[in-house]
Amino acid sequence: MTDLPTTMIAIDPAEPGGPEVLVPVERPVPTPGPGELLIKVAAAGVNRPDVMQRLGQYPPPKGAPSILGLELAGDVVGLADGADQRLLGRPVMALVAGGAYAEYAVAPAGQCMAVPLCLSMVEAAALPETLFTVWSNLFERGRASPGETILVHGGTSGIGTIAIMLGKAFGLTMIVTAGSPHKCARALEIGADHAIDYKAQDFVAEVKKLAPDGVNVVLDMVGGDYLARNLECLANEGRHLSLAAQRGGTPELPIWLMMRKRLTLTGSTLRARDVSFKTEVRDALIRAVWPLLADGRLKPVIDSTFPLARAADAHRRLDEPDHVGKTVLTVG
The missing domain is CATH 3.90.180.10 (Medium-chain alcohol dehydrogenases, catalytic domain)
Incomplete structure (x- = not known):
């Protein structure tokens, strides 16, 4: 040197x-x-x-x-x-x-x-940051398996775009949210199966149409009031993964819903x-x-x-x- x-x-x-x-x-x-x-x-x-x-x-x-x-x-x-x-x-x-x-x-x-x-x-x-984050959360902590359906918030972010591509590579159905028609179109181009404009649509209602039994995993970077809404989207035995809390870190937790669906709530920092x-x-x-x-x-x-x-x-x-x-x- x-x-x-x-x-x-x-x-x-x-x-x-x-x-x-x-x-x-x-x-x-x-x-x-x-x-x-x-x-x-x-x-x-x-x-x-x-x-x-x-x-x-x-x-x-x-x-x-x-x-x-x-x-x-x-x-x-x-x-x-x-x-x-x-x-x-x-x-x-x-x-x-x-x-x-x-x-x-x-x-x-x-x-x-x-x-x-x-x-x-x-x-x-x-x-590196996105690959390490998505792999360790979605596939290791979240145990995402081929054939499962995943909801990702922030579908056009760095993490969201890598999650879409990795999800499709490993046989997952990817539903994402994004904040404009342009971003939804880009998410679909990148490989998402469905994209929901959260500013114009109720993402909970839209997810229930797309996955009537619920999604298997939610990858969330929003936090706050999204937590309760995310749990509504989850199927029985679903897994909720928190990566960030841009809308607040102390949300209300619907405990009865979590118990009834036998949900797993987890998260991590890297x-x-x-x-x-x-x-x-x-x-x-x-x-x-x-x-x-x-x-x-x-x-x-x-x-x-x-x-x-x-x-x-x-x-x-x-x-x-x-x-x-x-x-x-x-x-x-």
């Missing part, structure tokens, strides 16, 4: 605020610790948790850098002592607990995956989980999903790209009504 610079440009806001706090600053190039790789970042995915951190609502876990960014793609340029020297120079995509909005970042080797030849660095950077857990998810993805990536059957939907210096504009883009898929920062 002797030829590497000692400083780099990063997005590391000094205080919470609006997108305007996302200005480039100089920071030391990080040093990989045991089991870590140093990656020269080519691209970094932009996610809703980054917005929450910017607002001061989602501080990084202990030991994680304050630099924003949870996923990246780039070339391995440095290794800790004892690491596999064959990784040097290899292009990888990585899930990190922070630090992706920068020219260099460190990542645990167990959270890194080789970039398939058919993917660009921008596409690769758009995948960022603070330990490396061993994330490595297990990585290994499962390599077994089950990498063949889909390698032959081009699965590619992320890229909404837009911005250079690192325009991270503020990338965050503004997330809130625009026609946003579909992932926004990515390009570095260098």
